[in-house]
Amino acid sequence: MAEQPDILTGLPKVAELALDQSGLDQALRDAREPFVVRGLAAHWPLVQAALHGAAAVKDYLVSHARDRQFPVNIGQPGGGDRLFYDAAMDVNFQMAQGPLDAILGGIIANADKRDAPVIYLSSVDVEAYFNGLGAANALPLGDREPITSIWIGNRTRIAAHNDVPDNLAVCAAGKRRFIVFPPGQMTNLYPGPLDNTPAGRPVSMVDFRAPDLAAHPRFAQALDHALVADLEPGDAIHVPSLWWHHVEGQAAFNVLVNYWWRDVPAFLGQPEDALYHAILAIRDLPDAARACWREQFEHYVFSGGSEANAHLPDHARGVLGPLSAETAGQIKAKLLRGLSR
Incomplete structure (x- = not known):
């Protein structure tokens, strides 16, 4: 994996909170900025499986998988780890379906290949695709009724974007890096199209690994407000509503579980x-x-x-x-x- 350019080194860290699960609900209610909790989900069976390697994680996930096809995004061999656009502004990956066992096996089989294609299961609904996985790997979120999703893949870079719901994301296996920006930095991140997106949300057109400051000069101002968080298995980050976040899966096999919710009445519009x-x-x-x-x-x-x-x-x-x-x-x-x- 290429090293981060100098422009991204030395970013300040996302604040870390020392709390146990009993304090999570109140911390989320009080939060106005992102925060990290180390080891919040260290007790999860999924995180414990990660301590024994990718094969153990695969076996654990497959044991809970429903008998159905799983959606997966597949990049081009040698096409790098960035899920983005190509020169024609089409997405640079294909969408396919397959059994989870085979998909995860493909990720593991490509682990040592330098030209491995991106293989990425993104935002898979835990309740719809797994039996008992959510209940066995849960966090006390008070009276929230979140959407729980799982993200599984090899080395990936997801362009900076924001989400309307609040987000609590747990690194369950591998390594994740989040680079986050407050909502006010939107214009400095040069968002792409609204109606042609890699995954449903507008994304920053800036390549964080090789930012072109001639084309995107205001990105330097965005970096003045950026925070970074490097997560290991069991660590969690809270990303508040509309905060921009660039996300990297930095290991050969990565799993992230996240929770989305909105603290507003259900009858309100989008x-x-x-x-x-x-x-x-x-x-x-x-x-x-x-x-x-x-x-x-x-x-x-x-x-x-x-x-x-x-x-x-x-x-x-x-x-x-x-x-x-x-x-x-x-x-x-x-x-x-x-x-x-």
């Missing part, structure tokens, strides 16, 4: 849907019209809405009052009617 709708309805308006709509968004949305409803009696506020399942349903119905025209 912010990304509003972003797409705003692009459709507002972005290409004349400058003066767009400025007027910016003022309306500030008044009704980004201010929190208190000024918009303060002069109205409670019973007359409608959707300007605190949202409920009923008023959220009214908004969704209005949007559906409008979008269907």
Whole structure:
């Protein structure tokens, strides 16, 4: 594996918290920035299997796998470890399916090959694809109802991106490096397309291993705000909502388990849907019209809405009052009617 360029050396570390599992729930509630907990999942059978090598991890995972085809991303032999775009802005990997036993066997068989293709199972739903794996390898997350996913592969580099949910990620086998940036660094990371992405989220177009500061000069400013975390089996990192994170699997065989959740009522809409709708309805308006709509968004949305409803009696506020399942349903119905025209 090539060494990190000088521009990425010496980054400050993500803060480490000394807590046991009983303190995890409160730490997540209080967190406004990423944090690392060493050994949080050291007791997991999956992590214990990792102490005995890749073959033991494979056997453990296969013993819990459901009898179904697993989705896998496969790169080109000799194509490097970066899951990204090619020169034509198509993804540089293929998507396939196969039995877990064979896929993991392929990762292990390619471990010592310098030109090995990327083999990467990404965001596999633990409950849908495994029997009992989630229950046997769990963390006390309070009253959250997270989506639990597993990520398995050889050496990989996943371009910096952000996620809407909060994220708690556990290195279960191998080594993981996270480089994280606060949400305000978005423009300095040069995000790619919204609607053509390697895995569903816009990614930074900067190659962190060989950043081109002539093409991406503001990346140097992003690095002034970057933090790094190197994780061993059992270590966990919390990445708050919308924080950007570049993720590397640095061993020949890597497993990560993560939990995604949103601390908001289930009836609320998805912010990304509003972003797409705003692009459709507002972005290409004349400058003066767009400025007027910016003022309306500030008044009704980004201010929190208190000024918009303060002069109205409670019973007359409608959707300007605190949202409920009923008023959220009214908004969704209005949007559906409008979008269907």
